[in-house]
Amino acid sequence: MMKRFALATLLLSLVAAGAVMADAPILINAAGATFPYPIYSKWFDVYRQKNPAIQINYASVGSGAGIAQMTNGTVDFGASDGPMNDEQMKNFKDKRGVAVLHFPTVLGAAVPTYNVPNVKVDLNFTQKALAGIYLGTITKWNDPEITGANKGVNLPAADIVVVHRSDGSGTTYIWTDFLSKVSPEWAKKVGTKTSVNWPVGLGGKGNEGVSGLVKQTPGAIGYVELIYVIQNNMTYGQVQNADGKFIKADLASVSAAAAGAAKSMPDDFRVSITNAPGPTAYPISSFTWLLIPAKIGDATKRDAIKGFLKWMLTDGQGYNEGLQYAKLPKLVVDKELKAISQIQ
Amino acid sequence: MATASSTFEPAAPIHTGPRSFLRRLTDGDEIAHLITLVFASSILLVTFLLLYRLWADSADARHQFGWHFFYTSTWDPVSGDFGALPFIYGTLVTSALALLIAVPLGLGAAIFLAELAPRKISDSLAFLIDLLAAVPSVIYGLLGIFVLVPLMRTVVAPFLKATLGFLPLFQGPSYGVGLLTAGLVLSIMVVPFIISVSREVLLSVPSDQREAALSLGATRWEATWKVVVPFARTGIFGSVFLALARALGETMAVTMVIGNDPRIASSLFAPGYSIAAVIANEFSEAVGNLYVQSLIELALVLFLITFILNGLARILIVATQQKGMS
């Protein structure tokens, strides 16, 4: 009898405890891209310390899921590594009755990482080389397209094992966007998307999966986010940009790519900056965006979100470089600050 | 003595008290019958709802592809051309491998634990094995990547190629990831279910069965294999069903070691893809109505596969029942 009583009390108290927790601050839910998750979690945490009543809960479920959740109204705002296309924007308008605004937040890049036996230096990759490798037309490490750009490096006659992302991701989007721009064959055969029909290669889940496969498989090449290679001290190669120079991805070269695009930035901020012009620009760079509905019914939430955006564009940007994300160019920041007023 | 199947009714009440008392007695049974019936039906309701959602949410894709979906090998999100064949292949191969490895091993271990091991050891080992069902599949996946994949590439695959390399199953390059590795990881994940449930069922076989066989001069093994195990047959099959279901539906661990390449190859070393893995990988990011619907159609296909496999398994059970004991 005592046992039953104890059990019942335990269960009841659990239920009660579940229902009565700390009194509600403003809880804002967001979901989307995994790429900027580290910087977003930093921002939301710092912002909360400054404004304890505002809790922004971000779930990194993927850009597509973020867009879907926002369209269904199950989260307050979303985040995506690729801008929404016209079909999605129309879909959002139909379902939620208002337009959606894009706000670039940080810049990132995708880099090629590899595991070639006895090669420890940074390799140069021409645009044709990357396209050929991923199309499956270049199959050996000592192919002339690769050796030609790497004089003095002893490249073996080993097979190239291609690794790509198996899960849909913004990194794939950037990578395929770049390949589509530099290779007409790629554009026709494969195309640009967060998930594509890869002609060759193994799929790894997440950056971890790709880098894990590359590390363990002699002769492998894969693409991962810049932050990832820096955090894990991985060797990564230099990519030839639109001006023909071989550039290693870092905060400076990524920002250079954005600076070129800043002048011709469209008003809705939906732009691709891969293969950007400029001698120091890293060609596989991209913005990532927050997706905010143009009209937010709840006034407290609206003000909280607007306040956050303002902070993010000014003080927030100061945290970027610490986490290996490039800062937004000043031109873009100014434009965005003006655009905040569009949120009603 | 067959296993229980209660079809008899309670004896007519002996008491001849007032009608309300009679009614209460039989009503108790009626209520119990009703309540349990409602809950049993709720399972049907939930499954039907699930099927309905899958059917409705894949309507466009089904109209677009028709039967084509089953034998097309392309999976192209950009051009909007989707086919299920590589995923069906991968799902079937990895699940078959998982069962081929896990069932004999698991059953053997369960027999050992139930019949031969001292009770205390058997209980504590079983307790530990039960815990393993709680390990998230992500952890199995990580173990797969860090331990199993290098092992496959450096030790197991060369060994298999040297010994069984004449079979097309074991030819071709091995990257470590692939169908065989996925099958192995799955077998590790499902073996706790087989051991745990089989052991409990074997333990619950009445001892007089065992003793009768032994007293007739059977060896320990004969008593176990020819008397005890057949008695526990339905429970053991049940555990195999559980294992099969888990193997078919497992997502995380599989996607981390299968290679995620939607291709059909004859070698077990080749990378492949399974239905659950592709849904897990691509659903969050899938943008575009046809894309999402094709993924949901894949879920429907998996449902169909489960349906067919379950049916085949049950036919198998009935067949062995005809041959063996009553």
Next chain:
Amino acid sequence: MSIRTIWRKGLNVVMLSLTGACALITVSVLGLVLGYLVWNGGKSLTWAFFTQLPTPVGVPGGGMANAIVGSAKLLLLASLFGMPVGVLAAIYLAEFGGKTFSFIVRYTTDLLNGVPSIVIGIFAYALVVVPMHHFSTLAGGFALGVMMIPIAVRSTEEFLRAVPNNLREGAMALGASKWKTIATVIVPAAFQGIMTGLLLDLARVAGETAPLLFTALTNRFWSPGWNNPIASLPVMIYDYALSAYDDWHRQAWAAGLVLLALVLIVNIASRMLMSRRASFSR
């Protein structure tokens, strides 16, 4: 001794040793898995893990206090939903059921068991999250509960059936009605097995990630009540293990260990609280 006897004795030794070998192989592999988890998790476990909320990358410390509580809440909901349905349905199948209807229910249960966890998540999303217009603990508990049902049904039914008929007949002979027989004789007799099955079920569901991704989502903070997104250990493990940061990797291992410990505690506690006489057979 005849040839046949020698053969039989030989077979006896060989087969029994084979089963021993099977047990050795499986137990050592499973032991390795457990050991790997305990080793990696133990290295990273700190007191902060249990008491603090997650911190952003680069900020040392931080823990998964909210995820631990979150998993507990979700599993409680899942059990409240899945276990009664499973056990009562199993009682129907074992004691009351007619032939065809029972066959259909069993078949359907097996089908439900084979549905990938992510599809159940998508289903729960469509059924609970969309009408409610937000992610919630309720939705997550529902998804996990649905996952619990098939195993609960299957294993409970097996153990109910394993109760020998003479017990049933004895009760009937004493004048007990059907439901009374079930409640006071059959279920207690099968209790040990049923408990094992249900705890195995809970263990399996405790580690599920995919169903929670679209229902409970996740939460960096405490989740008040039952109507908000909530953090859970499996989802945190998923997020952290596939990230770029060593600190998060270590936390993922620690979370795996804590999850296992949580299940262990529930296991031990329930066995203690509900200890009854051992089953009738052995």
